[in-house]
Amino acid sequence: EPEVTQTPSHQVTQMGQEVILRCVPISNHLYFYWYRQILGQKVEFLVSFYNNEISEKSEIFDDQFSVERPDGSNFTLKIRSTKLEDSAMYFCASSGGGTGRKTQYFGPGTRLLVL
Amino acid sequence: GENVEQHPSTLSVQEGDSAVIKCTYSDSASNYFPWYKQELGKGPQLIIDIRSNVGEKKDQRIAVTLNKTAKHFSLHITETQPEDSAVYFCAASTGGGADGLTFGKGTHLIIQP
Numbered sequence: 001e002p003e004v005t006q007t008p009s010h011q012v013t014q015m016g017q018e019v020i021l022r023c024v025p026i027s028n029h030l031y032f033y034w035y036r037q038i039l040g041q042k043v044e045f046l047v048s049f050y051n052n053e054i055s056e057k058s059e060i061f062d063d064q065f066s067v068e069r070p071d072g073s074n075f076t077l078k079i080r081s082t083k084l085e086d087s088a089m090y091f092c093a094s095s096g097g098g099t100g101r102k103t104q105y106f107g108p109g110t111r112l113l114v115l
Numbered sequence: 116g117e118n119v120e121q122h123p124s125t126l127s128v129q130e131g132d133s134a135v136i137k138c139t140y141s142d143s144a145s146n147y148f149p150w151y152k153q154e155l156g157k158g159p160q161l162i163i164d165i166r167s168n169v170g171e172k173k174d175q176r177i178a179v180t181l182n183k184t185a186k187h188f189s190l191h192i193t194e195t196q197p198e199d200s201a202v203y204f205c206a207a208s209t210g211g212g213a214d215g216l217t218f219g220k221g222t223h224l225i226i227q228p
Binding site: 004031033035041042043044045046047048049050055056058091102103104105106107108109 | 147149151157158159160161164166204206208213214215216217218219220221
């Protein structure tokens with residue numbers, strides 16, 4: 001069964017450093033998303049991406065965040081200058097087109113720890 | 116924006132009994148309501164979803180009901196098993212495929228042997 005994959009599974013970084021989180025969505029999906037989950041809290045939407053541009057973003061997704069689809073398979077989230085409060089689990093998700101466009105499938109996540 | 120409330124935060128049931136988790140949403144434009152199961156250290160896994168043109172949907176031991184008038188929806192798990200122990204999240208979204216999901220705070224379901 002196709003699945004969303006994410007790398008790395010864990011990332012430790014120093015405050016102020018840049019990090020790039022990588023995702024490979026399900027191959028025929030058209031919509032891509034990033035979410036985050038601070039330890040013990042609910043999953044929060046960051047951004048959605050369709051047709052090579054951002055479709056929707058939340059208040060969390062400020063200027064320090066960016067997303068990119070550098071090739072036909074990868075989808076990345078860049079955090080330019082990490083802060084302590086960026087420590088969280090980051091999930092990538094994807095959904096297909098047509099009637100399946102609302103069903104989002106999540107990857108296993110990247111646990112980011114900012115020291 | 117949308118706000119999703121979920122109750123209870125923790126639910127403990129005896130193996131074989133039923134479990135019910137309830138959610139309410141605020142935005143009447145929401146029309147898609149998925150439920151996710153999250154096991155420790157893993158990503159959310161979709162277990163069932165319902166669209167606003169349907170009042171109930173069932174898949175084996177799992178069912179979801181939707182009351183659009185009252186803006187609430189519920190997850191029902193029958194004949195619970197130890198492997199059902201996990202955190203369950205409800206979510207809601209509006210519009211098209213690019214819309215993000217708004218999640219509830221989650222319910223930690225504990226199945227007692």
